[in-house]
Structures are given as structure tokens and as C-alpha cells.
Amino acid sequence: MQNLTRRQLLALAGTTLGGAALAACGGGGTASGGSSPKPGGGVGNRKVKVTMFVFLGGNLGVMPKAFAKDYMTKHPNVTIEIYENSNTVGYPKMLAAKQTTPDQPLVNLGFFNAQTTAQGDLDDMWNKLDYGVVKNVKNVLPVLKRGNQKGVGLGTDQLGIVYNSKSLTPAPTAWSDLWDDKLKGKATYFDYYWEGVYMSARAAGGGLNKMDPGWTFWKQHAKWIRTIVTSNPQYLDVLTNGTAEITSYFNGTGLQWKQSGAPLDYVPPKEGAISVPVYLTTVKGNTSDQEAVSQDIVNEMLTPKWAEQWATTTVQVPGVNGVKLPSDLSSLPAFKQQTVDKMIGLDWVTVAKQTASWKQRWDQDVKANI
Amino acid sequence: MLGRFDVRGYVLLSPALAVMAVFFVAAMVVLFTFSLQPFSGSVMLPGTTLDNYRHFLGDRYYWGVLLTTMKLGGLATALALVIGYPTAYAMHRIRRPLWRNVCYFVLFSPLLTSVVVRSYGWSLLLGDRGLINSVLQGLHVTSGPVHLLYELSGVTISLVHILLPFMVFPILGVLGQLDDSLDEAASDLGASRWQTFWRVTIPLTVQGVLVGCQLVFALAISAFATPSLLGGGRVQVLATLIYGDVGELNWPLAAVESYALLVLALLAIGVFNWMLGRSRRAAGGAPA
């Protein structure tokens, strides 16, 4: 089994020779009939169960659950189980499962944020998507396609300024506003917010590979931070009960809080918001049936219907052409074309390689000094 | 039955040891193998190395975190004892079962609420604009807000709050086994109430005290949720470090940190046990 990539397996699936080859491999399921993907991923009437990972956050689970219900009605032989967990716990479990029982991955496909997707590259966690199966890839914005074809972007959230609109006027407009003198001791950040350090490094001429100017800046300005938070409820409390007035965080969460009634708002900074894509990937270790179904699911999700539901429920910029956002979203600054055009994209693989050491720098340079 | 080496002792122990072996020992072995693996570029690599240990033991930052952890444990234990013993004694003396039951219930009701939810309550009490600060400023004890929330002090208070039942209940259990005739005998012999308490009650309840201290200390140093949610990043203890490292996939370092905590704690508890052994001999109960 190890000698054939998933792509080759899928290509072989159409022929009886492929069937024999797969049977000879012995591990991963039987040949799928037919040479072109049928509805149901070309698995005919065979029962297939796939587990789909959705990381936790606001209404991220709404579209996947609706999709699963719809797909299972159309393909009664397929069962989709949704597995919701945080990235911090879910991905380590996936990795541990890969090391312990590689032929039985914990999940078969899922939604993963940019950093976790890049980490998956490093851990050899994903399968390459067969663009012959996932034909709707052609509708995806070029910036959300992955060069190595391991996964494809469905939408992108953005990181900018979130602030208390009741107590902080006039509204901030730039990353540099975070360090305004009058905001000393009034800022808060989520733990290990290296993205903020990156923007400071960038402002001083550095970048992902040259973060030292950022660390120096944050070390010197540590007193601007009133407290670090480690959970979303805490974050919401701190921003609304007077402890802090400003932070940098996701557009999606900021708007969710605003919609629930909190006096908070999101602003895309002048210098550009950081684009944080969400990717759909399939996981190594799937049987050929599971992989076929998974890639078919990915393909289905890239249609305007589902991409739009994803974008509106998660409050993200859609990654697929032809999606029309409702006016209450498209009128927001976060979704204006000029914001989208100015978004800053990152090399997430570099990020994934460096986060362990950045975490230590954060502990020593920032947290030790606040 | 007393005093002779009894193979039955090991027979009685064996289920516990077996259960531990299947889960705990096996888990610690897994962690140990992690601790020896190289980690670089966010991936665990095959091979064996002592670099993780060297990295942890050689960096002053980690010793600082160990110190904070022990400090938190010690403070929480001391506070829990100071509050807990009188509380247990007072509860022991309650006549009416209704009031006693109310106290039991109030004592362990925090354990029924999720830590996330409790943290909200604490943020309202300890915050800069919270209840305690309002009262202090209203009584003109302080002029500006005292920073309690997101500091070690706030974390300690919240830990004591949740761990108090682990101090009070063991002491209550031992108090309940006291024979009141001892108190009577002491007073018949002319001891004052205070003397009786100090010289009769306290020594006989030392086991309860030491068990309570052991429990609170162990729970305080391994606590993750409270320091994480109420520490505001300023309170970095080993459990929060381990959680971060597990999330970052740096399991080798997380394993080293786990072992470091275990070793340090067992040393401290070894001292407790030694004192427990001495008090058992002094109290004339079971043999040493």
C-alpha cells in the first residue's frame, strides 16, 4: 500500500486490474467501480463512513452539519460523522493516531486553519487532491489554492483590530494604533499572538524569517498589555468589562461578539489585515473508498451554494468565485474589495516550523515583562 | 496481624498496582519515550537524545516556572489549612444536621460548576472594577484598584476556593472518629478548653491535616484550568506550560516537564509522609 499514492489508487480504481492490485495490497478496502466520479464518490452502493473534522469557533459547525445532512440524504450509503474539537487538542490527537494506528486515521477529512494545514504538511498528514475528481477547484480564488495540492481553501478569515466601540473613540484604523500612548495598559491579546509580533517586525523592515525587530518592540512595549487571555469567554469579558479596550483578533469572532450585543467592533487596518485561510483537506491513511468520498465532499463544498453558506455563517471572505454575499455583510469594511485586495498573505509552512521557538520567545520576552 | 511481614499486604495491594500499571505506568512509559526523542522544526524526529532534558534543566526560565508552581502550591496549601481546619472544627460542632448539611453542600458546590463559569464569577469579584475593589475603595482602605485578577494572588484565592473541600473533608472525617470521652477526661483532669484542643484534639487529627495538605498541594501544583483562565499570562506554571507544549506538538518537552514536576512533588510529599509516619507512631495507632 505504501508504494501507491492516493492519486494513483484513485486512477487505478476504474479497472479490474486496479481491483486486483488493491486486493493484493490487502489493507485498504476494495476497488471502486467506474472510471469517472459518480455521485457518492464512485463507490457505488458500498457503505462508507467518513469522519469530518471541524475546528471550534463560533458558527463554524453550522455549514458542515447542514452539508452532512444534505449529502447523506443524497447518498444513503454514506455516513458523515462530524468531529468538533479545538486545534490545540484535535490536531495532536490526529498526530498521535497517525503514529499509533496509521491505517485508521482519527478523521478522514476536515476543515483546518492555515497554520494547522501547514503543520500537516510537515507531518505528512494530508493526501494530494486529485483535481480530476475535485473539478470545482477551477472556481477557487488562486490565492486559496495550494501549490502542493494538499487541500484547498474554502474561505478566509482576517486578523485586524477589535476594540470597544463604546469606550474607545475615535475608532482605530491602523496596526500602529495599537501602540498609541493613551492605550498604555489598555490592550489585551490572546496567548502566543505572534501575528502581532510579525506586524511589528514587518513595520521595522523584518518578516517571518526576521522576527527579532518585532520581539524587541514587544518587549519594550510589554506594559501596553494589561493582560493576556487564554479563552474566548475570557477575551470577551476583558474587552467589555473595562479591563482592556483594544486588541487584535479575528474579524469572524469580533463580528460574532458584535452581533450578540457586545459593544465591540472590527476594523481592517490600513496597512492590511492578515489573511487566515481555512482549508479543506483529506487525511493520509484513508481507505480508497473513504478517500473517494472525501474528495467528492470537498468538490461539493466548492460550489457557490455551500461556499456562500460557509462565508455567511463564519463571516469569512469566500474563496470561491460566484458567491454573492448578503448586503449586511458585503457593506462591512472587512468585506470591501479594497480590504480583500490589501490582505497580507503568509507562508504558513514557515510559520508552522517556527511556532515552537516563537512560543518560547513569547514566554520570555513578552509574558515575563507585562 | 501487626508487625509481621505479611505477603497478604502485597495481595491486597496488587489490584491497585495492576490498575496503575495498565494506565498510569504505561502512560508514563509513553511519556518517557517521548522525552528522549529529538524535536526540531515542529516535528518529532526519530532517534534518541538528552537534549530535551538539557534544554529544560539548563534554562533559568523553566526553573522560574518550577518555582512559581511550588510557590502556588505552598501558598494554596497554607491558606487552605488556615481556613480549613477551623472550618472543619466548627462544622464538627454543629448540632443541627440541617446546618451541617448546608455547609457540606456549600463547600463542594464549586466543584459542580465548570471552571470556565467559575472564572466569570471571580472576574467580577476580583476585577479592577469588581466587588472587592469597590468595597475596599468604599471603605477607604485603598485609593486605587488593587490588581487581584490576572495575578498570582487572584489565582491563589481561586485555587483555595476550589480546593478547600479537599482540606476540610479529610479533617472532618478524622474529627468524626474522635472519642469525645477523651475531651471529657482531659477536662476532668483540669485542662482548659484551649489546652484540650491544643494537646488532645490537634495531635489526634494530624492525620487528617496531613492528608488534606497532601491533597491540596498535589492538586494545586498540577492545576491547569485556574492558572490558565485567571492568570492572565502572568502566572505561568508547569501545567500551563505542558498544555502549551502538547498543543505545539513539542511532546518531548512536555514529557520532560511532567517528570520534573513529578520528581519535585514526590520529594515534597516524601517529607509529608515522613511526618505522617511519625505522627502515626506518636498517636499509638497502627504500627510504623
Added chain:
Amino acid sequence: MTGRATWRTVLLAAVVVFMAAPILIVIVNSFNSTSYGQWPPPSLSLRWYGNLFQQQDFGAAAVRSVFVAVGATALTLVVGTMAAVALVRMRLPGRAAINGFLLSPMIVPHVALGLAGFTLFLRLHIYGTVPSLVFAHGVLLLPFVVTIVGAGLVRLDPSLEEAATDLGASRLRAFWAVAVPQFRASLAIAAVLGMVVSFDELDASIFLVSPQNQTLPVAMYTYMQKYQDPTLSALSTLLIAATLILASVMLRFFGPSGLAQAVASSDRRALD
């Protein structure tokens, strides 16, 4: 001696206030009409209770948590009492080491044990099963039982059991009939604390549960990451209310042999 009684009352009142204050805030907040915990609540509302009952995961998770708690506590009470008897009453070389060993699950942060346990359970093909959870929780509760029951055992006078065996009872029967009633307070306390600790356990469980077999703390944690509204406060309030009702019922049912009486010794006299 009312001075002393007053002191005790004042102290207890202060402790009760300390213990209850954050919980009362939680209970009041569960009726908050705003979703982001504005304090004081501008108005009261039951919407979070309504929202709670619309969630699908909590009910099954709560039942599972109770089952795991009861199962784990039963397992540990048996195994742990045997171990405590051995440690307290019998001469064992290496007792200090064994004691420390049995305490270790309480010291090693559950995050690490959860991750390692997850890999173990995967290998044994028992990941995500309820028995695996019961077993894991049982191990995590062992230190509580061994220490608390051990403290209760120390004070026992073994001559009473010797008398029973002299009269013809087997060792086990003598233990059960003579010794156990004397330290049942410790047993009861170990049981209650054990169940609550298991019911509350999150850090290890989050690695050991599968999505179909969640425990309540895991379901709450999952919810908390998605939505930051007072629904969890409502759930906590309901849990407290349920426990209160359960405890009242049990006390009434067990009457004089309830927990309160078990802790109080049988022939106390007022010394005030």
C-alpha cells in the same frame, strides 16, 4: 460558652460567603438578558435555559458523566481501600515509595496523562469506549481514596476485629462488620469527593473521549469555545440544583445513617 459558639458561627458564615459568592454570581448571571455577561444584569431572562435545552450534546454527556463517575468511584473504592488497608496495617518494605507511587496520578498534570493515555487506548483498540473512561478515571481517583481512607484506618483499634475473629468470624467478615462501620465516614467522604472529581474532570478526558462518547465537562468546553454566552452558567445552576435535590432526597431516605450522622460520632455529648 456562647462566645466560642459565636466565633464558630462567624467563621462559618465567612467561609460560606467566600465559597458561595462566585457561585451566586454564576447563578444570577444565568438569568442575564444580555449575552456577553454585562454586570449587573440590565434585566432577567430565561433565554439561556431555553438555549440550553436546544443543545443536543449536553443531555447524553451528562448521563455519561454520571455513569463514569459512579463506575470509577466504585472501582477505586474497592481497589483503593484494599491498598489503604495494606499500607496502614501491614508491614511492607518500601511503603513510602508505594505511597508516593499511588499518589502520582494526582501530581502529573492530566494533560500529559491524557495524551499518553490516548495513544495507549488506540493501541488497545478501546479508545472512545465508556469502560476505558471508567478505568482511566478510576486510576485518577486512586490517590484520593488511598489517602482519605488511609487516614480513617489509622485510628482504628484492631483489637475489636481480633475479638471478632476470636469469636469465630472470618477475617473478611470481621473487617466488614467491625472495622468498616468505624471508618465509614472516610469511605463516604472518599466516595463523594471521588464522584465530584470524576464528574468535573476535563484535562485528561478531553483526549480520551471520542465525539460519540463525550463527558459533560468536554461538552461544556466544546460549547465554550464556540459561544461565549451564559448558557453554561444556566447548566451549572441546574447541576447545583440537581445535586441539592439529590442530596436532600438521599439524606431523607437514609435518615439517621446519612452522611451527616456518619461523620458525627455516635455518642457525642454537648460540651458547650
